[in-house]
Amino acid sequence: MLLETVLVVGLVASAFFAIYLEETVYAVLSLATMLIVLSTFYFSLNAPFAAIFQLAIGTGTVAIFFLAGETLTTKSGTTTSLKKKLLGLVASILLSIPCILGTEQTKTFARSxxxxxxxxxxxxxxxxxxxxxxxxxxxxxxxxxxxxxxxxxx
Amino acid sequence: MDYIILSVTLLAIGIYGLVTKHDLIKVLISIELITIAASMNFVVFASLMNDSLGQTFMILALSVDSCMTAVALALAVVVYRKLKILDVTELSELKE
Missing domain, CATH: 1.20.5 (Single alpha-helices involved in coiled-coils or other helix-helix interfaces)
Structure with missing residues (x-):
């Protein structure tokens, strides 16, 4: 249960920061974190092939995004302030609360x-x-x- | 079954990014989030039903998704080399 909660909060928070952060490189790093957490989440759901495939594809995707972010964007000086980052963290934790409450009720189907x-x-x-x-x-x-x-x- | 809430949350974050961000790379990251939210359902339901078919579908969907991202980024590189623009609204204004 604790692992699930940590994974869900990490997943939602890193996905939110991938969109929320102004700096493209940090946003791509946040996307990379999200993909790693997602892969761990798939492992926890007993789907090892999906987890490994997600990790492999995610590595390629992040590499492409990272190269594009480095080469295509200019350093315009717009950075996300600490206050906005904290606000984003609070918003992402609030967003993950329904997911945490939802995952508590998860049950396996009888059909297999x-x-x-x-x-x-x-x-x-x-x-x-x-x-x-x-x-x-x-x-x-x-x-x-x-x-x-x-x-x-x- | 309530992992759907997690999937819907990721979908909502992706749509939020798609609507509010104008940077082409951010828009692509938003599309990536939306496709991840969709393909996550395959794995979750497959895991709940103890079935590998969902993982197979997820693998097929993820391949197409990564191809789509690669094509979109190649187009972004071409557009940037030609026009030096990465803003989606400025690009759509070029039509007029």
Missing amino acids: TSFSLSTALWELRAIDAIAQGLVILTIALGIVFLLKEERRRS
Whole structure:
């Protein structure tokens, strides 16, 4: 129960600060914290594959956001004051109270099916997984062409 | 079952960021939060039903989400190189 509470408060607070903070780099760091807490949350829900996948994808996402935040934003001097940060902390704790009260009542469903992840992924959703690979390949090629075309023009 | 409240809270934070922030990177972070709130439901319900199918759906959804983020950031880089603008309202004013 204590672990759940800490995870829920950490999740809501870091998500809130990812939006609330003015400095892009700190916002991205807050997003990284949120993704790590979310991964731990998935571990606590007995979903280790989802947790590892979330952590792996989250690392890539944060790296992209961090690079974009560093290169695209200028240091304009707008910073979040300590008073605003404390206000944000109080607001995020208030936001997480309904979640804490809600998680107390969580119960497992009586119905239970026993698919393993490999069965679910490769026997039930095989076409989806293969199509997903094609989608990712297409998107990667699209990004390469987009940036290449732009570089050629400049 | 009440993890839905957590998911709705994350969704609300994402929508708040989408509505109030004008920085393109912040808008993308908000969209990321919204998709995380949606895909979290798969894992939570799968865990409650002791089923791995939800984890599978989450893995598929998260892949598409990260691809979408990568495309959006590539577009942001192109827009910034061309126009030196990252403000969403200024970008929408360019249409007029």
